[in-house]
Amino acid sequence: MITVSELTRRYGAAEKQITAVDGISFTVEQGTVFGILGPNGAGKTTLIKMMTTLSRPDAGSCAIGGFDVAIDPLSIKKLIGVVPQENNLDRELTAYENLLIYGMLHHASDLPGKIERILKMVELWDRKNFVVSKFSGGMQRRLLIARALLTEPAVLFLDEPTIGLDPQIRRQLWDVIRKTRIDGRTVIITTHYIEEAELLCDRVCIVSKGKLIAIDSPENLKKTVGEYAVDVIGADGKLIQFMFKTRDEAHEKAKQLQNGVTIRRSNLEDVFMKLTGGKIE
Template identity: 35%
Template structure:
């Protein structure tokens, strides 16, 4: 199956000479949730802006369901919804009017039933006659999503959709994203909340300094780059790690009551088995143990950390 979004050799250099994107190539599959992660200034918003027709690329090409965003821009843009970081519409419009107007911008016929469903799905129905200026920050964020969904896009960009909103709203939006994915909508998500990507994404891409440095299935990424820690709570404290255990690179807590073993998830079985055998041979007993795995956030930080 052909990707619904195909980006090839995309570059952007501004008049100041700053190169925001450097030959970015990326394919997004139909119906997936793709999380695009990167530090501030990495090029995330520039990339989205080019795909959505807001910024012109310096070179490269983008197609949406086979439609080139330059040659077939009307067809391409009709398939795309964008939830930007800020609401920039008339503050004195009602929720119903601004969402309906967004649908009309894409040449779609009036469809009150579709607008109603979008508003209900986002818990905005009881606010439909309210002017935007009267809404809370969280409600305005919901309106942004409603505007992006009004014309029934097949590709939805969410640029920091939950920045500055409360936990309840964030979870509501996660639910909406899952429901959209279930209907076949492809979602590209940029976020500073790494747990959001960990919760929602099928695949993860990391961009840094204008370059895509990694694209990977989320589960595979965490398997390959994640690390685990096994903490052994000792029955009897140690004053030092015995020489016979030196091969395992164990860390002893300051009070000598815990041994911490950090290991690569791919070497999990053999590493732990050998450790337990060596502990038994050294006569070291433990009364409890616990494990901890790296989060996606820790993997991300390690990927984009600038060498000193």
């Protein structure tokens, strides 16, 4: 469904050029949730902008449904829906009016029926006549997703969909994102939240400083570092980690250490730290 090949984007003059995305390649199968995980500034949003025709690559290519984003952007736009980081809803209109105008601009058919179905799916039907400025942040993010689904896209792009939301609202939005896979829809999500990538994504690519450093299912990625971690605070106050394949091995190591030891399941941040030496923040 989606093929990204050596995609590259640079900014700035030649002597001070910054490579935001550096030769990234991957494929995404139809009907899957594909995560792009990395810290702020890793190049996630730049990558999404190229895949959604908002920015032209300096090198490489991206094809969605057989169409090249640089050669045939109009065909790409018919296939995709995009939920950007920034909230660009019309805050002076109601939820229903926002969807109605968007649907008319995109020549969507059966608008009343689609709006009702989608607003019910994101649990906003009872708020359809409320002005968006009165909505909470979580409600506005749900409405952004509803708007993107109005044209029934084959591929839905979500750029940091839960950023700035408190944990409880974030989990509610995860339920909405899970529902977007109806009818085999492909979902691409960028995030720097470890738990979000682990719970929502079938496959995850980890990016750092514009480069792809690992790609696989969350479970397979975690197995590369060991399934259990032992955390202990050293004499200098810094965290020391030990990784093990089994819980028994982790327990044996914990017995050798002083108090304040924690045994836990490994996560994708452990993978990131092993590969880069840094944290996902």
